[in-house]
Amino acid sequence: MQTDCEYANPCLDCRFFITTGDFLQQQQHRRQRQETSELIVQAEQSGLARLAEKNRRTLGKLDTIISALEGATESQIVVGGQxxxxxxxG
Known part of the structure; x- marks a missing residue:
């Protein structure tokens, strides 16, 4: 779907988005990253440049989240990508 919205996944762009290492261990963020990569390839192959662009932003957010979680301790969470x-x- 192509829309005027700047965000392919608004939750990842929300400053209140909170995640923990549990989601990384369960492969949820990595699975979403893989699906987003596939969407980008499909959009590019279909000539949907805007859709590919929006999903590249999502991919970047997921990379930031995954990287942060990989370096997190059990007493840390990721809030708004930080x-x-x-x-x-709390």
Missing amino acids: MEDVDAA
Whole structure:
């Protein structure tokens, strides 16, 4: 679907989006990254440049989240793409 919305996945762009290493261990973020990569390839092959562009932004957000979670300890979460200690986020 092509829309005027700037965000392919608004949740990942939300400053209140919170995630933990649990989602990384369950492969949810990596699975979404793989699906997003596939969407980009399909959009490019179909000539849907705008859709591919929006999903590249999502891919970048997922890369940031995955990278942050890979370096997180059990007492840290990712809030709006930034690492925070659980005590500080409360």
